Amino acid sequence: MIFEGQAVKVAVDEARVATVILDLAGESVNKFNSLTLAELGQAVDVLKHTDDLQGVMFTSAKDVFVVGADITEFISWFKMTDEELTDKLRDVHHLFTDISNLSCPTVAAINGIALGGGMELSLACDYRVMADTAKIGLPETQLGIYPGWGGTVRLPRLIGADNACEWICGGAQKRSEDAMKDGAVDAVVSADKVNESARHLIQQVIDGKLDYHARRDELRAPMVFSPIEKMMVFESVRGVVGAKAGKHYPAPMAAIKTMEKGISQTMEKAIETEIKGFIKLAKGPVAKSLVTLFLSDQVIKKTASKYAKGATPVKQAAVLGAGIMGGGVAYQSASKGTPIIMKDIRPEALELGLSEANKLFNGQVERGRLTTAKAFKAMNAIVPALSYGEFEHVDLVVEAVVENVKVKKSVLAETETKIADDAILTSNTSTISITELAKDLKRPENFCGMHFFNPVHRMPLVEVIRGEKTSDAAIAKTVAYAQAMGKTPIVVNDCPGFLVNRVLFPYFAGFSLMMEEGADFQQVDKVMERFGWPMGPAYLLDVVGVDTAFHADQVMAQGYPDRMKHEGKNAVDRLFELERFGQKNGQGFYTYEPDRKGKPKKIFNEEINALLAPVVTSKTALTEEDIIARMMIPLCIETVRCLEENIVASAAEADMGLIYGIGFPPYLGGALHYLDQMGLQVFCDLADKYSHLGKLYEPTAKMRDMANNNTTYYGA
Known part of the structure; x- marks a missing residue:
């Protein structure tokens, strides 16, 4: 090792090829916090002063490459003065520019997710090899800002202005096939071959088969557009993005403006343009709101995981009441791998529920998100029933009958006699008190609310409602089931209407x-x-x-x-x-x-x-x-x-x-x-x-x- 820190290590092999290993200690992922950035800077300084280097590979020891900046630290940047924030941004730009100026070819070996600053690091390299299972992207516009470490400068030069506008303004994570098609990466291989492939790329440069100097010169130079070409690209993009983003979300349009200006500038001048626009967005109220939401989302997911800790997974679920809501619950459960019985007293209601679930599975197949075979298998995990025949094996029941307190109480009391003593009974009521619904139950400690929102397959929230006698075990199992269904559960206390x-x-x-x-x-x-x-x-x-x-x-x-x-x-x-x-x-x-x-x-x-x-x-x-x-x-x-x-x-x-x-x-x-x-x-x-x-x-x-x-x- 020629450098060894808590987040970054650098080794040089006998062929004088250096490997920069990103491995943030104590974390499951790599992210750009102050420690990682400082150590990466130190590592690059060491590389700059290492003789006879033939190439540098940037790799990860974790399942991801770099997930981006550490938002918990990064939010403090927004509170700085313009001058302080400019200095902070320039420091990272100098680091990435140093990487792009190393005296040998550089390759990013993207083995997993590379988002935001992680992708911008890869853009500072000469070449990129990507795992076929990895995803890359610049999602900053979803936080009310745009890429601030060279993304708006390097990406248009690499994949074209029109593609870069779509990548940056959309903020989506791109799969390997899309990244390869647009020219964002040079090779796609299996995850276990990423480092090997990156090493092979460097060997091709050493052997004279690839000219990394020519690539650098091309990517540093201003892009050449005729006035009519430039207008056609940016006016059409502006129309589409403006209509989608709307007036409340300025970041996508600001990114377009920055790229439009930056493509005609030298790399150094374009970076200054990016910094200036970034600061304006970072100091605005929308960025503050969206970053707060991002952090809040992390909070509620961690809170839910604490609630669910120790809960045994739901292996068999049931939903009472078919129709649109019951069919939606059944679809969501089956699509995420938990078999579910869908019970109703009317055959026509079961047909409606099955039809709803089938329609949703067909939609997934049509959009290419599911194979026909997988959709068929998931659909078979929904078992229609007119009786309680198999309910003795059910771990958790979702009652989704009509929003009437008498009907719900009757159905819940009947169901309780058909399920195991430790099974959890939940009600998908939208307003009725859980404590009130529990009054006729023999095991109220095993009962809570599980309020889904319509349409179930689209709405991410599930309210898990604690009644007066609801046990921690019931909450834990219900939260765990909601998470298994791909939902975001929030635990609330009982009152009419709950929270939402x-x-x-x-x-x-x-x-x-x-x-x-x-x-x-x-x-x-x-x-x-x-x-x-x-x-x-x-x-x-x-x-x-x-x-x-x-x-x-x-x-x-x-x-x-x-x-x-x-x-x-x-x-x-x-x-x-x-x-x-x-x-x-x-x-x-x-x-x-x-x-x-x-x-x-x-x-x-x-x-x-x-x-x-x-x-x-x-x-x-x-x-x-x-x-x-x-x-x-x-x-x-x-x-x-x-x-x-x-509440x-x-x-x-x-x-x-x-x-x-x-x-x-x-x-x-x-x-x-x-x-x-x-x-x-x-x-x-x-x-x-x-x-x-x-x-x-x-x-x-x-x-x-x-x-x-x-x-x-x-x-x-």
């Missing part, structure tokens, strides 16, 4: 109050969609189901009468009365017709205004700012109440629950992060402007105390 729906219904209540004042629901939808929600409240109610919302609203009104009970009929009550249940029967706030792919297409029909007229009690002119405030204030205050009442354990879990469960705009970082960014005093002052609307708009006493003390939910 408890917060969502004050949001709907704010909408209903505006409807009473003659608001145009189309305008409200458009305003909230522009604000960043995937769909406005009227459209969301149609998707959730007006009947579902009506019943849930009654539960919430009973649970929180001081703020969620309303006098007279509101818009949801009126549509329920008219049996306009939303997408499920083609009529709600909007009318729905199938599009060419058979998906429901939203259409506005003028008759709805006359149908809703009986619930309109006044006419109030509402500005866009009014609409946003009146929708967001109740939601934010109720999220705070959930945290203060220990949810942390700000991170609360915010991720809303983002994963109801599509809260990610660029805002979640409701509590949004309050931190706005400032609690500013928020309380805003809420006071709408105090005449009732307790939904009344900040808690603790919020006012925090505002006075200038404290935040996320702390420093």
Whole structure:
């Protein structure tokens, strides 16, 4: 060894070829923290002063190459002054430039994931060999920034400006075949041959078969475009990316701007252009929100793993109630390898559930994500049943019958007599108290909530709800099953609506109050969609189901009468009365017709205004700012109440629950992060402007105390 640290080692063989081994001590992956960067710099200094080197290979001793920067350290960079951050970025650029200027050919042996800074390291090398199982990418735009260590400079020169825009703006992880096709790597081999292949590349240079000097000269020079070529590339990319990213996510468009400018500059000048644009993004609120979300996601995954620790895996599951939801649960379980019995009392319901699961498996086959054989095998792991015949072998049951407390209690009590004493019983209720549902059970300690969101295969969140008598063992097994299904579980305590729906219904209540004042629901939808929600409240109610919302609203009104009970009929009550249940029967706030792919297409029909007229009690002119405030204030205050009442354990879990469960705009970082960014005093002052609307708009006493003390939910 000519260098040996805690993260980086360097060895030189008898042929004078050096191997830089990335192996961060005490970690399962390699990442660029301050230690790794410092040691890599020291290692490169040693290489620069080592005589007669014939080549350098950058390798990993772990299953990954480098997963990127250590975000827990990197977030502190965002708090630096512009000058300090510029210096930090330049330090890494100097390191990577030193690698690209070594006096011998360099090869990155990418044996596993190489993301962000890990890929930028590989781009600083002359050649890249990639394992066929590896993935590479520059996902920084998903954090509200763009690649800041040369990615926007080197990638366009390597694979072309159009491809680089797609890679960087999309932020996707690229498989080996795509990387090879676009020219990002020079060879793809099996993982066990990566180092050998990298060594062979160096030998080809030594033998004069490859000219690494010519490659360096080409990649350092400005790219040559005619004005018309440049316009065609970047204008077309700008249109596609701009439409997809939207105004709330500036990083993709900023990356395009930086690349457009940088491709015509020398390498050194282009790096300065990249640094300048990076700093502007890093200091913006979106980067702060998205990085906070990334860290929060890590927190909730670690928390879930702690809950699941020691739980025996679910080998056989069951779902009660077929239909769309039951079919979705069955599909998700079977697709991730856990066999499941799907029971219903009606054969036609079982057919619907099986049809739903089959449709989802066929979709995976059509998209090339599953072979027909694997889809067939997974489909066979769903066993339809009209009786409890095999339930004695079931480890965990998900009850997903109609959202009615009497029906659920009856089904749960019956099921408990058919399963083993240590089997876990769960309810996929969206609002009904778990403690209440457990009252007629003989083993309430083995019962908890397991609330999936529709559509099950797309929505990542599962709320695991602890009732008064729920045991730790029941929580552990349910969390472990949710993880095995590929979901992100968040454990919450019992209350009507739990976390997500408890917060969502004050949001709907704010909408209903505006409807009473003659608001145009189309305008409200458009305003909230522009604000960043995937769909406005009227459209969301149609998707959730007006009947579902009506019943849930009654539960919430009973649970929180001081703020969620309303006098007279509101818009949801009126549509329920008219049996306009939303997408499920083609009529709600909007009318729905199938599009060419058979998906429901939203259409506005003028008759709805006359149908809703009986619930309109006044006419109030509402500005866009009014609409946003009146929708967001109740939601934010109720999220705070959930945290203060220990329904949810942390700000991170609360915010991720809303983002994963109801599509809260990610660029805002979640409701509590949004309050931190706005400032609690500013928020309380805003809420006071709408105090005449009732307790939904009344900040808690603790919020006012925090505002006075200038404290935040996320702390420093």
